[in-house]
Every structure is written in structure tokens, then in C-alpha cells.
Amino acid sequence: MTTCIKTSSLLALFIALNGYSHHTVFMVRGQEPQEIHPWLTYCPEPYPCYIDYFCSREMGFCQRCPKDGIDTTKQDCLNLNLTDSRDAEDCLASCVRPNGGDSCSLDNPCDEGRFFCNFSDDDSDNILSSSDTGVCQECKNDISECFTDDTIKSKFGVEECVLCDVRLCYPLHYSITEETNNDGSESIIASYAMRGSPSLFASGPLVSCTNLIHDGETTCDNNEEDITGSICLVDDFTKNTYYVGVVQKCTDLGGAAVIFYGDYSPIKPNNEPWKASLSFQPSTIPSVSVSFDDGTQLKQNKIGEIIKVNTTDVGDGCYKGQFCSDDIPCVGTSGGKYCDYKWADDDGWCQTCPENEDGDPYPLSCFFPMDDDWGKITGQKAVESCALTCGGALSFPDCKFCPKDISGFDFGIDSDEGKCDFCPANDVQYPNREFPLFGDGVKCWQVQKFFKNTDVNADAKNCRLVQMMNYICGCAGPGYGGASTETKKRVLVWLPRMMAILSFFGSAFIVYDASKTKKRRKKLLNQLLIALSVCDILGSCAYAFTSFPIPEDDLIPIYGAHGNDATCKAQGFFIQMGTISAFMNVSMAIYYLLVITYGWPERRLMNVRLMLFACPIAVGLAFAFAGIPFYGNLILWCNNTAPYWPDIPVAIAIGLATIIMLTVCWDVYKKEKLSSKWRGGKGSAVSSKKRTGGGGGGSTKLSTKVFWQCFFYLMAFYLTWPLYLALQYDWANGKDFTNYGFILTAGTMVPLQGFWN
CATH class of the missing domain: 3.50.30.30 (Glucose Oxidase; domain 1)
Incomplete structure (x- = not known):
């Protein structure tokens, strides 16, 4: 055992403390007696002594006032025969106080608990000085009178009145x-x-x-x-x-x-x-x-x-502490402080806004306890008061999985059943692990305490989000992506991986088939197919690694993750390179538009050949490089974690391809209808021989054949992307974090374009 103390010395202290006189000494920390009694403080630094104590520099700790500071006189302090003059001065200042009608000041306060100092002057800088004086007045029976009494002229007088007979007391024990x-x-x-x-x-x-x-x-x-x-x-x-x-x-x-x-x-x-x-x-x-x-x-x-x-x-x-409530604000030198409401109560004490170790404002402490007083419970009203008074607003990282602001917590519930539970069974297995949603340094035990102490609505999107992420802390819950079991986590890794492998072989076959003869290689359509398939191969290879490149020590632990930051960014980059295939589909749609609708011959198509390749590749590369700072863990693999903008180009590509294909379909429909009309004519030899397309294209039969080829290639495009884009949109809007079926389906479909092709 550590720090064993002899029983005889403790029993002696026990007897002394039970029969203590007004001169009994209590200590805080250090050697044997101090370790028993942690609630009393050294003096004069770092903290002042409690009320009814004065600082004994000779002893190095706080000493109780003669006569408990109520009826202590100057002579009582002198009778202590204190050898340090500063101790005598501190005894007089802390223990001997004037009565009603006497003059008072910051250095000469009124008798604690019976009178308050009605200061006559207001300082514009909100600071009391030793030159500010007043008159001792009897404490009010009702604190609200402090705000209505016309004889109290200054804000400091109001504060002293509110503080009068208001002591924040802790029972002092040793064990x-x-x-x-x-x-x-x-x-x-x-x-x-x-x-x-x-x-x-x-x-x-x-x-x-x-x-x-x-x-x-x-x-x-x-x-x-x-x-x-x-x-x-x-x-x-x-x-x-x-x-x-x-x-x-x-x-x-x-x-x-x-x-x-x-x-x-x-x-x-x-x-x-x-x-x-x-x-x-x-x-x-x-x-x-x-x-x-x-x-x-x-x-x-x-x-x-x-x-x-x-x-x-x-x-x-x-x-001394200034009392506060819904009706009584923090005033005077307590102005700018927040009301630290007692647990499950409607009043509390004015407290200074939280600061970090450097003395800078630290509003995060309004929401999550950052001190070492483990038993201190911060209730919802104290959280809201601190946030409002101290300008406390949680700033969250800019990502798909991050809350937007504190309002997302939706304070207020109708019943206990509607309260959000971060760890419903209080089974925080990893209390010291950082929880990534709420900024650096916030630990799992702090998040659990926040949700236990505040009435956050269970239907709030941020509630669903933190419950989805509570597995980080070892809590029983839906797990990331709704994968609540190890089997579901394995399926999230292996099913998309198998689909990516199928897509790889499908794209490789297209490259082989489109380039196996010189004649085929010369056709622009085949060249577009080869470019599309090569980009799809890049994406399929990246998708096939699934969770493997995700950092192994990521704050959001994912099954199968064995990578680091570099491997994660590399995977995200090549997945984004794979999106070039989506833009190449737009080029193919334009190709079909020019051939079917406008009847362009192959020779004329060569005039736009460079643009059909350069635009998709340039857009894809631009977004791939722009995403480098944002590549991170996205459950299934590493990808761009920023909300909205990474998905906009692909969504635009889907829209353009759809519009172009509808135009082509409408054109084919009109031509087929016109052709049927001609065929139904009586003896029209010319019309039965020649069926021209708009702009002088080929036959209707050829146009229809090309249309269906175009349709099926673009259907592969449509089967691949829309579900995944919808999932990204929902994540950015705080939805479907635990929709396992949706996540698995979208993650399975998105690598499959090469297979559909």
C-alpha cells in the first residue's frame, strides 16, 4: 500500500480535531496531517483562506479566527501573540469587522453574515478600490429588496447586499x-x-x-x-x-x-x-x-x-459567493459571470467564465467539465447560462460526420423516455479516449457526463450522430454505419471489395476488347470507352482496398484498418481519380448526341476529340488535388470528408448526361415516328429508299442500334452513382449515420461501373 501513516499519530490528530479550540490548526496537503484534510488551503497563495479563518504565515496554513470571527475584537487577535505582523494584520482584516452604521470599505468589511457595505460610489471601470467607502447596513430578509431599495445607489452596494449572509459552505471532513x-x-x-x-x-x-x-x-x-x-x-x-x-x-x-x-x-x-x-x-x-x-x-x-x-x-x-437565479442576475464585480445553477435546482452561484491553462477563454468547459473535481455535476441550466454569458459556442470540425452547432442538441424533453443517452448502460469502457466530434481534448467520460446532465432530445440529429459514434468509447450501440456486430463490419469491408474486383475485371475486358485491333483503336467511341475504363480501373483498385488504408490509430476505429495518414490520402486521391469515369460518361453522351441527333461523321468528330478528353480529365484532376487536405476516414474507405462540394461535380455530370440522353431519346423517337409515317405512305419510292437523320445522318435502324448501346452504357452510370451521392448528401445533413442497409447498398454499387459496362 502507498502512503501508510502510523495509527498513533492519526489518533492523536483525531482527538485534537474532535476537541478543537478556536486556535486549532487545519492543513491542506504536504505531510501526514495535510494529506488527511484536502479541502483546506495553504496561504497566502494560491487561494485565500475560508471565512472565519486567517492566514498564519508563520505556520504556513490557514488558522481559525478567535471566536469564529463573529464577536472577535482587536484584542482577541493581539492575544494570539502572533510573531509575524502580517499575520496580525490578516487576523484583524479577516476576523474583526465593523457593525451597522460604521464606515466600511474594501479593506474594512462589515460583520460577515449580519451587515453589508452599501458603497456610495460606482467605478466606471467596474473595479472596487481601497478608496471606495460606504456604510454598513443590515442584511435584507429578501434578496429582491437589494434591487428595489432606494438607499442602495451603487451596483457594488447591490452586489454586497446580494452577497450578505450568502456563504457557499462545504463540510470539512477528514477520513x-x-x-x-x-x-x-x-x-x-x-x-x-x-x-x-x-x-x-x-x-x-x-x-x-x-x-x-x-x-x-x-x-x-x-x-x-x-x-x-x-x-x-x-x-x-x-x-x-x-x-x-x-x-x-x-x-x-x-x-x-x-x-x-x-x-x-x-x-x-x-x-x-x-x-x-x-x-x-x-x-x-x-x-x-x-x-x-x-x-x-x-x-x-x-x-x-x-x-x-x-x-x-x-x-x-x-x-462568499453571489447568489443568482432566473430573476437575480450576477451584478457588480460579478458582472460578466455566469450563474452556476446547483444540480436540479433553480438557483446557484455566480462563477467566473472558464479559462484554459494560459488564462484564455475556454468556452468548451461550459459544455464538458475540464477540471479535476470529479463529483461536480453541471446541469443543463448551468450549461446554457455559461454558454450564453461567456460566449461559449462549440466549434466543430468541417466534415460530414460533425455537428454544425450547439443548437443541434435540441435541449428540452417531454419525458425521460425522450432523453438522449450517449451510453445507455453507462458502459464507457474507454473513458480516456478522445471523442473526435467535439474538438481536441474532449474525452469520452466528459461526453457521457454532458448527455447525462442535460436534457437533449433523443430525436435530435446530433443525438443520433453521437450514438452512432459511441462505439469509440466502448459503449453498446448501433456502431459505425449501423454495423452493430463483427459480422456486419466484415460485410461492410468485403462486399464492396468483391464488387470492386469485379469492376476491375470488367473494365480491363473493355480496354482489351476496344483496343485489340487497329481499326477499333481508331474509333473515337472506343477511345472514349478505353479512357473511361482506365479511370474506372484506378477507382476500382482504390475501392478494393476498402478500410485497409484507413489509419490504424484513427480516432474512429474501423474494422480492417491498418494504414496511416499517407495511405489514407493516397486511397482518397485515386478514388477521386476514378470519378473521371463519370465525367467521361458525359463526353460519351455528347458523342451520341453529335452522331445520332446531328449526324456528325467520324471525321468531323475529330474536331472536338481533344475537348471530349481534356475536360473530364482536367475537372477530375482538379478535384482530386483539391481534396488532399480533406481525405479521411469515411467508414467504408478513405475519401473526401468535406460536406457537399466533393459530390457536386458528379451530380452535375449525372444531370448533364441525363439531359443529353433525353435529347437523344426524343430525337430517335421523332425519327422513328416520321419513318413509320413514310413507310405507311402509298408508293412513295423515295421515302422508302432513303431515311435521313437530322443533318444528314445514317439510317433509322442504325440510329436505333446506337441509341440502345448508348442507353445501356449510361444505365451502368446511373446504377453506380445516385445511391452513393444520396448517402453523402444525407451524411452531410446529419441523416442515415446508422442506416446499415443503405450504407451497404450504396457502398456496394459505387465500385461496379466497370462490371455494368
Whole structure:
């Protein structure tokens, strides 16, 4: 076990703390006593002391005021015989306060909890200085009077009035957790009492109850339904546990205490206990946290053995905070702060907008908890207040699979059944894994906590999106592309791969057939077919690799992925090169238009030959190179992940080919109709001999034959692309992320053009 402390020294501290006087000292961290009591702070840095404490620089920690700071006089501070003059000054400033009617200032506040300083001046820079003075007035019975009292002239006076008798207090506990060694002796395990834990002693056999962190689970790990008198050991492996809920479940099973542990590295070393809170909710059994190393040792070696847990209340640690609610805003020096509503309540405390380690605004923390206070629960109202006040807006990556803005969460539900669950069973297997949708640094446990604490509508597109992606965190869900089983994932890889191989051989045969004789190679139609098929071969080869080139360490793990960023971009590039075949189909449609409708001979077609090749190739190459920064994981393979624009050229090609082919069909129809009319004439020798096409083309029979050839080649085009383009459009609009049948069908059809040809 790590950090063992002698029982005798702890018992001495226990006795001292239970019979503490006004001069009792409490410490935060460092050596033995400080490790027991994490909620008190060093002074004067980095934080000020709690209310009713002053800073003792001589000792290096906060010391309780004489007479608890209520009736403390100047003489009381002098009687402490403090050797450092700064300590005496701090005692006078923190503990001795004026009464009603007395003058007050920033450095000389009124008596805490009974009076407030009604400052007479308003500073234009929104900052109070030591020169600002006022008069102590009695606290209001109703906070709303602070805003209606005509005697309160300044915004700082209003703030002081609101703050009057408003203390944010935490019960201060220390804990003693003991284990029995093989020789019968007892050792102390370093532990922290959960904030809000009652002051109680418990002793009993240790039972593994990690199962209790899952929603709906009400038994311990071995399905124990009665653990009366036992100590519940819980591994918070999801980093998303609602601690008070677990404590209540343990209580319902008859448990006597709860010991939490978890891997919180790198925020907290694994050999140190971590702080946590019961979120101001009541509990009836003691609860403590131990380090991950100690918790692991307990799980491996101490199940069934007697463990003792003791949490002791040593008073409250309080600091001033401005109260806020729907009707009471943050004012004065709290202006610009947001209202951190208490969990499931309509009021809270004004809090400074979140910042990152560099002191810059960090609105992401409005949505996802980024601190190490694991028990702090942020509710929906606090999220919305922080986002609105602090300008918090989630900026998402620009991709088909990314939400557009926070409004996509659609806050508000009619019933619990309509609430979005990220991990419905709370089974976040990989809490430290980054979740790619919400920016760098957001972990799975933070996303799970966000959706548990806010009422996001289950029908919102972003809800469906995150549920589709929850497999990244190890959650049970529909999986990527609706592939909820390993078999479905294999089919997503192998069926498109087999179709791409068929397309490769189909295109290769066309190249061979169209070029096997010199006469065939000279025909423009065959040249177009060869160019189309070569481009299709490039695309088919790229498609055939399916998920293999996707980065193996991609944040969205895909079955069969063994590539890296370079292989992914290469696959995406050649898939885009394969789209040239779509543009070549437009050239073929133009060829048929010129031959059938306008009757161009082969010699005249050579005048536009260069354009029929150059335009498709130029467009295809341009979009292939433009997509290099955007090639990434697109479930089936690597392709352009940007929304809309990569698919527009192919959609335009489909439209152009369709319009041109309809024109050709209409022309053939008119010619066939006219030809039938001529054949029905009486003795028209000329009309029965010569059937000219528009512009002097060949026979109707020849035109019809060429038309059907054109039709079937373009049908291969139509069978290949429309479904896949529809899928890309739906993805860009937040739809069909888990429509397995649609995704599989579209992914199977798109490599098949060479086969249809």
C-alpha cells in the first residue's frame, strides 16, 4: 500500500480535531496531517483562506479566527501573540469587522453574515478600490429588496447586499481508512472523505461493487443482493459516476460505507487519493476515495477482509459567493459571470467564465467539465447560462460526420423516455479516449457526463450522430454505419471489395476488347470507352482496398484498418481519380448526341476529340488535388470528408448526361415516328429508299442500334452513382449515420461501373 501513516499519530490528530479550540490548526496537503484534510488551503497563495479563518504565515496554513470571527475584537487577535505582523494584520482584516452604521470599505468589511457595505460610489471601470467607502447596513430578509431599495445607489452596494449572509459552505471532513495485515496489525490507507459524507464510523468485510456505477444495476459484482454491514469497493473506471447515486445503491443493499478509486492520470497521480463530491446530496453512510494503486490492491488482495472507514466532521469551510437565479442576475464585480445553477435546482452561484491553462477563454468547459473535481455535476441550466454569458459556442470540425452547432442538441424533453443517452448502460469502457466530434481534448467520460446532465432530445440529429459514434468509447450501440456486430463490419469491408474486383475485371475486358485491333483503336467511341475504363480501373483498385488504408490509430476505429495518414490520402486521391469515369460518361453522351441527333461523321468528330478528353480529365484532376487536405476516414474507405462540394461535380455530370440522353431519346423517337409515317405512305419510292437523320445522318435502324448501346452504357452510370451521392448528401445533413442497409447498398454499387459496362 502507498502512503501508510502510523495509527498513533492519526489518533492523536483525531482527538485534537474532535476537541478543537478556536486556535486549532487545519492543513491542506504536504505531510501526514495535510494529506488527511484536502479541502483546506495553504496561504497566502494560491487561494485565500475560508471565512472565519486567517492566514498564519508563520505556520504556513490557514488558522481559525478567535471566536469564529463573529464577536472577535482587536484584542482577541493581539492575544494570539502572533510573531509575524502580517499575520496580525490578516487576523484583524479577516476576523474583526465593523457593525451597522460604521464606515466600511474594501479593506474594512462589515460583520460577515449580519451587515453589508452599501458603497456610495460606482467605478466606471467596474473595479472596487481601497478608496471606495460606504456604510454598513443590515442584511435584507429578501434578496429582491437589494434591487428595489432606494438607499442602495451603487451596483457594488447591490452586489454586497446580494452577497450578505450568502456563504457557499462545504463540510470539512477528514477520513481514516484502515486495513488488516496478515500479521493481525492494522495499516492506514491514505484517503479523502467525499465532500458531503456524514461523520460516521463503519467496519465490515470488503465487497467489490463496481457494478453499481451502471444505470439500472442494483446488485454488486457477484449479484449480491444483501451485503448488510459490508464496505462497497467501487472502481470509477468510467470517470462519469454519479457518486451519490452509487452511495445510495450501496445503502439500499445494506452496505455500511463506500470506498471509491479510479485511474485519473495524468490529472492525478495513481498513488494519490483524489477529491470528489456528493454534489450537495444527502447520504447516510460514510464514503471516501483512495488512490488507484491502493484501490487496485484492495480489489486484488482484500476482498472479504475487514476494512474500517471513519469520516469526521471538523466544521464548514465557507467563502462568499453571489447568489443568482432566473430573476437575480450576477451584478457588480460579478458582472460578466455566469450563474452556476446547483444540480436540479433553480438557483446557484455566480462563477467566473472558464479559462484554459494560459488564462484564455475556454468556452468548451461550459459544455464538458475540464477540471479535476470529479463529483461536480453541471446541469443543463448551468450549461446554457455559461454558454450564453461567456460566449461559449462549440466549434466543430468541417466534415460530414460533425455537428454544425450547439443548437443541434435540441435541449428540452417531454419525458425521460425522450432523453438522449450517449451510453445507455453507462458502459464507457474507454473513458480516456478522445471523442473526435467535439474538438481536441474532449474525452469520452466528459461526453457521457454532458448527455447525462442535460436534457437533449433523443430525436435530435446530433443525438443520433453521437450514438452512432459511441462505439469509440466502448459503449453498446448501433456502431459505425449501423454495423452493430463483427459480422456486419466484415460485410461492410468485403462486399464492396468483391464488387470492386469485379469492376476491375470488367473494365480491363473493355480496354482489351476496344483496343485489340487497329481499326477499333481508331474509333473515337472506343477511345472514349478505353479512357473511361482506365479511370474506372484506378477507382476500382482504390475501392478494393476498402478500410485497409484507413489509419490504424484513427480516432474512429474501423474494422480492417491498418494504414496511416499517407495511405489514407493516397486511397482518397485515386478514388477521386476514378470519378473521371463519370465525367467521361458525359463526353460519351455528347458523342451520341453529335452522331445520332446531328449526324456528325467520324471525321468531323475529330474536331472536338481533344475537348471530349481534356475536360473530364482536367475537372477530375482538379478535384482530386483539391481534396488532399480533406481525405479521411469515411467508414467504408478513405475519401473526401468535406460536406457537399466533393459530390457536386458528379451530380452535375449525372444531370448533364441525363439531359443529353433525353435529347437523344426524343430525337430517335421523332425519327422513328416520321419513318413509320413514310413507310405507311402509298408508293412513295423515295421515302422508302432513303431515311435521313437530322443533318444528314445514317439510317433509322442504325440510329436505333446506337441509341440502345448508348442507353445501356449510361444505365451502368446511373446504377453506380445516385445511391452513393444520396448517402453523402444525407451524411452531410446529419441523416442515415446508422442506416446499415443503405450504407451497404450504396457502398456496394459505387465500385461496379466497370462490371455494368
